Amino acid sequence: MxxxxxxxxxxxxxxxxxxxxxxxxxxxxxxxxxxxxxxxxxxxxxxxxxxxxxxxxxxxxxxxxxxxxxxxxxxxxxxxxxxxxxHLQNPDGSLHPVQQAMVDMHGSQCGFCTPGFVMSMVAYVQNGGGEDPKAINTALAGNLCRCTGYAPIVRAMQHACRIMVEQGNHFDVAKQxxxxxxxxxxxxxxxxxxxxxxxxxxxxxxxxxxxxxxxxxxxxxxxxxxxxxxxxxxxxxxxxxxxxVRSAKDLHKLEQRDGGLWIGAAVTYTQAMPALATHLPDALETIKRIGSTQVRNAATVCGNIGNASPIGDGPPLFMAANTILHLRQGHIRRQIPLENYFLEYGKQDRQPSEFIEGIFIPDQSAQTVMRAYKVSKRFNQDISAIMAAFAISVGTDGTITQARLAFGGMAGIPCRAKMAEKALLGQKWDTPALEAARTAILNDFTPLTDMRGSAWYRSTVSANLLTRFFEETAQHGSGQPLRLEGWREISHA
The missing domain is CATH 3.10.20.30 (Beta-grasp domain)
Known part of the structure; x- marks a missing residue:
């Protein structure tokens, strides 16, 4: 000790x-x-x-x-x-390539935000980042500038990447x-x-x-x-x-187990992203919009569940995937479906001294199709007005055998739209089933009005997201039952 x-x-x-x-x-x-x-x-x-x-x-x-x-x-x-x-300057006192690029490309004006940008940029190149503007924008989404606009900063990042490919930097030399x-x-x-x-x-x-x-x-x-x-x-x-929690080394396990993916309580979103992209490909674009690179580097997948925020983006996604939550109190362990953890606003099914050890996400069957949608005022680094994740499974006769429609932002807890799910079960994935689900979902929730959206807006958008899900997954006019396209398309609002 x-x-x-x-x-x-x-x-x-x-x-x-x-x-x-x-x-x-x-x-x-x-x-x-x-x-x-x-x-x-x-x-x-x-x-x-x-x-x-x-x-x-x-x-x-x-x-x-x-x-x-x-x-x-x-x-x-x-x-x-x-x-x-x-700590960025070179041993001879000259500027780090990223700092010099910010000077050369006029990426700084008042300078207040510049150190933060520079540190994000250095971390980006140290992790092998390249000149792709989309990747750079993702890496810098957690840094705000109120003076210059972002174009010269992105150009500086591209310039620095080219220089460092040619010359390297002192962090590479000091690696050992x-x-x-x-x-x-x-x-x-x-x-x-x-x-x-x-x-x-x-x-x-x-x-x-x-x-x-x-x-x-x-x-x-x-x-x-x-x-x-x-x-x-x-x-x-x-x-x-x-x-x-993160100091416990065995809680950092992230592994494919028999029947699904295990994510330990200490695994961050950044660490989990590659595995989630393989296991739940539709999760990738949604996870990229959880916080920022800096936030995802620190925030854990299970912590996002444990705090039980009604507007957390992770819980609806994992609920739609039928995730199992693993809890521990001393030597006593228990498992519950993730949605059962959330009881009401500010109250969870967690006993004193009980903590989350991890989550288990079952492998998704070939008969299941899933989509996830995040609706927010800003595209990057913003809290959702509505987060929705939908998964349906269809039997050989073309009827829906399972429907899991999970939402955040629609109630005091992340929860499933049980009435809308019931309206879909046993039906073919067609226009009448969609309309029945749209009607039912209006009775599933009584959302609040706040700075992110009115109750009317949330109710309207929740039904409209079902329509979008239908448009992306159903075969219109073919007279054939739904042919699942697996996880090939990634959607986000």
């Missing part, structure tokens, strides 16, 4: 023990280290001005991730190496040293820090997590902190005792 965290800031090793559970990386950098290149903008992980780059050793390989320093707690850096804009440095920090120890500021527990395994949580049911579980971070920065909440 260690009683301090260890990480590198640039080339300097830090061992820290007397820290608050709610101290953010941003505040530590600016207030205690005097490194003010990392900016505070929104303080909620939305603008990207605070973007930093973390490097970790995972399965013997270095992973370079851009994250929002404003909603990352300092203790989450244990075992990592942190780089800020102050970074591996050795981070390897020395891997001691597989749990960490427990108790000070006048509070208590921080970083369990090395799920067994330790289960034991500590059983003894301390009042503690706050933290995975990626993309939600909990806002409790601190916006609601000014104290967290007397935090227990990390």
């Amino acid at each position: 260690r009683h301090h965290i260890r990480f590198y800031l640039g080339q300097t090793l830090h061992e820290v023990s007397d820290i608050s559970p709610t101290l953010t990386v941003l505040d530590w950098l600016r207030e205690q280290q005097g490194q003010t290149g990392t900016k505070e903008g929104c303080n909620e992980g939305d603008c990207g001005a605070c973007t930093i780059m973390t490097v970790r050793l995972e399965s013997g390989q270095l992973t370079w991730r851009s994250v929002n320093a404003c909603i990352q707690f300092l203790w989450m850096l244990d075992g990592a190496q942190l780089f800020t804009v102050e 040293n970074i591996i050795l440095r981070l390897s020395a920090l891997q001691d597989d120890s749990s960490v427990d820090i108790q000070s006048h500021c509070g208590r921080i527990t970083l369990p090395a395994s799920s067994n330790v997590l289960a034991s500590v949580y059983l003894e301390n049911p009042q503690a706050t579980l933290v995975a990626g902190a993309t939600d909990v971070g806002l409790w601190v920065t916006k609601h000014l909440r104290d967290l007397p005792h935090v227990i990390s």
Whole structure:
């Protein structure tokens, strides 16, 4: 058991023990280290001005991730190496190729957002990113600029990619040293820090997590902190005792098992994306629109479920895929269908000291077709007004044998449209079945009016998304039953 965290800031090793559970990386950098290149903008992980780059050793390989320093707690850096804009210059003092490209392509005006952009860009190229504008736009969707417009920034990114292919950069040269440095920090120890500021527990395994949580049911579980971070920065909440989920190494398992895909509680959306793209191809475009690159690098798939937000994008998608939720309390484990976890707004089927170990997504049959739709005011990095995921299965006689129509944003919890599903069962996937489902879905929900949409808008769009699903999957005018096209088309609103 260690009683301090260890990480590198640039080339300097830090061992820290007397820290608050709610101290953010941003505040530590600016207030205690005097490194003010990392900016505070929104303080909620939305603008990207605070973007930093973390490097970790995972399965013997270095992973370079851009994250929002404003909603990352300092203790989450244990075992990592942190780089800020102050650490980018070359050994001879010249600018990093990305920084020089921003100068050459006039990508900066007032300069406030520039360090965050630069850090996202460096992480992008360190992960093998190229000149494709679409990929660059995705990588930079979590960084906002109010001065220049984004065209010169994208051109700078393309220019930097070309330069680095030709010349490389000092991070590539230092790769082996970074591996050795981070390897020395891997001691597989749990960490427990108790000070006048509070208590921080970083369990090395799920067994330790289960034991500590059983003894301390009042503690706050933290995975990626993309939600909990806002409790601190916006609601000014104290967290007397935090227990990390992501420090438990066995909760990082992401694997194909007999009959489906297992995603452990510590797996981030970024880590899960390739597997989900294979297992549920329709999920890919939807997941790309969950938060930003920085958010997906920190947010876990199971954390998105655990916080039980009625507007979370993951739960409807996984509910449509018939996902099973695995829960643990001490040595007791149980499994429930994912939709049964959400009881009512602010209430879930989770007992004191019980935590999510992972989810299991069954393999989808050849008779099942699925689509997912996210409706939001902004295309990128915006909270959904409505998130919908539909899956139907058709028997050999052409009738619908199973229908799973899941929604977020339509009620106080993510939930299925049971009346609309019932209207489809036993019917052929034709216009009368569609109209019956459209009528039924209006009775499934009584949505609220808020800043993202009125009740009328949500009711209308939910029915219209069913029509879109029908238009994309039914064979019109052929007189033939639905011929499922599998997962070939990817749709998003």
